[in-house]
Amino acid sequence: MNLILPKIDLPDLLQSWRKKFTVFLPQKLERFSHFMPLDDANAEILEQPHNTRIPPKALFLPMTEALVKFTRFGTYDDAELEVSPRIVFGMRPCDAQAVQLLDTVFEQEQYTDPFWVKRQEKTIRIGLGCHVPCANGFCTTVGYGPFSKDGLDILLTDLGDSFLVEVLSESGKTLFENLHEASEELKNQAKEIQHKAHDAMPIAFETENLKEKIEQNFKSDYWDEVSRSCLGCGVCTFLCPTCFCFDIVDEVQRQERVRNWDSCMFRIYSLEASGHNPRPSRIERTRQRLSHKYAYWLDQIGLIGCTGCGRCVSYCPVGLDIRAMLRQAQSLPFEVSHAE
Ligand code: SF4
Numbered sequence: 001m002n003l004i005l006p007k008i009d010l011p012d013l014l015q016s017w018r019k020k021f022t023v024f025l026p027q028k029l030e031r032f033s034h035f036m037p038l039d040d041a042n043a044e045i046l047e048q049p050h051n052t053r054i055p056p057k058a059l060f061l062p063m064t065e066a067l068v069k070f071t072r073f074g075t076y077d078d079a080e081l082e083v084s085p086r087i088v089f090g091m092r093p094c095d096a097q098a099v100q101l102l103d104t105v106f107e108q109e110q111y112t113d114p115f116w117v118k119r120q121e122k123t124i125r126i127g128l129g130c131h132v133p134c135a136n137g138f139c140t141t142v143g144y145g146p147f148s149k150d151g152l153d154i155l156l157t158d159l160g161d162s163f164l165v166e167v168l169s170e171s172g173k174t175l176f177e178n179l180h181e182a183s184e185e186l187k188n189q190a191k192e193i194q195h196k197a198h199d200a201m202p203i204a205f206e207t208e209n210l211k212e213k214i215e216q217n218f219k220s221d222y223w224d225e226v227s228r229s230c231l232g233c234g235v236c237t238f239l240c241p242t243c244f245c246f247d248i249v250d251e252v253q254r255q256e257r258v259r260n261w262d263s264c265m266f267r268i269y270s271l272e273a274s275g276h277n278p279r280p281s282r283i284e285r286t287r288q289r290l291s292h293k294y295a296y297w298l299d300q301i302g303l304i305g306c307t308g309c310g311r312c313v314s315y316c317p318v319g320l321d322i323r324a325m326l327r328q329a330q331s332l333p334f335e336v337s338h339a340e
């Protein structure tokens, strides 16, 4: 179903949803944009840059949250999680795809994270396609796209004075029930915009045999070369929409067991209690980061674990560019292995 939403009607529509939902949408905060709850004043998303700095994964996996409450007398209880119904408006397709990838981590048959599931169940996701390519994004290189629909209930295409509203789920449909069906002309216009946006995305590197090259060159000097200027700050992983490492610590003062975001780029992340660290330097840590996204995810679920959002490129303080690193990886030696 394709509907048409005049932009002039958007602020009122967003405000009307607030009666039943908490509405998150990208808002400007200093130099960056962030997903924040809509209040009476803020309803302007259209002029925001493509991607928020902190990805919307933070709405499903907060940077810090209590899992268990305990007392000094040895009693404890699971932390209560109240989630009111929510709408996340203006998610970019790469970020929606990333949340869907993270479902495979937090919603496994055997291991299910109740907090993640509860937040997912209470959330309607409205995506906004990228009709103008973003500076450092490379979604099409990794098999996704500026108008991918995965993980979304609604996909919006910016037509200038209006949005084409593509309804992708029943829960999404209920939010737009007063809109008119789009004309064939507008539907075609939207298709053209989507195709042009897709074609405008550059191919940042070749992915063919990339996994095998990364795996076969586990001990190569390449990892030293590409990680030499890394500071180990962890920005690339904190801002990555598909990174999900966390640590669990007991905060005795707060009497809470807390889950906090963590990063494989930190020195002590893999430090073992014996004092041994299997990833003692930036070389092993960089190798882990790239191998996880471009080899291990493929083994686990058959998909690349990077949606090409470009954040790690935009925000690395020393300008390390994953696209250049992977282009260089493509020049590594490679032996074809023939399956029995
Ligand atoms: S953001 Fe750059 S410097 Fe910081 S850990 Fe990542 S690659 Fe290293």
Ligand code: SF4
Residues within 6 Å of the ligand: 236, 239, 240, 241, 242, 243, 293, 305, 306, 307, 308, 309, 310, 311, 312, 313, 322
């Ligand atoms: S690795 Fe970089 S480009 Fe890929 S999803 Fe993470 S932040 Fe985005």
